[in-house]
Amino acid sequence: MKIERVEVVHVAIPLVSPFRTSFGTMTTKDTFLLHVVTDGAEGWSEFAGDPRPLYCPEFVAGAEIVLRDFLVPRVVALPSPTAALVGPAVSGIKGHELAKAALETAILDAELRSYGMSLAGYLGAVRERVPAGVSVGIKESVAELLDTVEGYLAEGYLRIKLKIEPGWDIEPVRAVRARFGAALPLQVDANTAYTLADTEHLRRLDEFGLLLIEEPLEEDNLHGHARLQSRIATRVCLDESLHSARDTASAIAMDACRVVNIKPARVGGYLEARRIHDVARAHGVPVWCGGMLETGIGRAPNLALAALPGFTLPGDTSASSRYFAEDITEPFVLDDGHLRVPSGPGIGVEPLPEVLRRFTVRRQDLYGG
Structure with a gap:
């Protein structure tokens, strides 16, 4: 396979409602798609970062430079890039x-399309559809939160995740439990907002029977998470702290986490994500697929990954309408609490040309063109 062109397509898509977490509020999905043209097929991927380095060190403008000056030249120089x-x-x-994940995924999409093989089949998916959870951002009031959760449950979502931060944790969780009952699969995500000094406070969450608490402490603090896990009953789930299968193996060995959130972009792509899945499954640790407010270009491969056998908890693989009034691909629609795994070649979806044109801010060739 020969790469003939690599193009960045910068897009800005309004969200249906603001999405607030402990590190900020988003109103627009402002990122870029990576378009790779080979001598056999074309491939697409989505950069999962944001314009500002608040959630993680990477950001849109920086990633474009890294791709243009360092990553793409090394890959196109290969005799046969796969x-x-x-x-x-x-x-x-x-x-x-x-x-790196954006580049690997776009090339993988093109490669699999040239073979007529789906990403789901390539990764080893065992399901044709996956259960869908939804992530609920921090709200202005508990009443607004309850109305929002009620709406998502009415749509059919099978699991609720609440974003929390100091000052917005115990009472919102208590209210959701009281309103919707103990049978509701419920988890919380702190996005690194707490410290080990908050252990006694976080222990108060044990009474609510949560599936897990996600990344409560600062990123990469495996020792701190292990200490916290030894003091609370709620299972600790790691997200931002895990960048590879090696990290995951270390965290499991230290009992720093009892659940793993796999975000393919965060670990460098779907090949490393599959290795993390294999490590966790070998140790009997459940995994689920996290989300980064993806468009259909990012959501499609996430669904393929979430169909692997070790994904035993519903992920953040929400329907397109959770974030966008109009997606840049054919929309993913919730059906009885599940989303169908794309079965077409590659990631199984492509941008809709007219919709992509309307949401495109600019285009830039990184190679060829």
């Missing part, structure tokens, strides 16, 4: 997992 060779080719570049 997805399996992307990781080794860019291993000398430290960090930048989100940018």
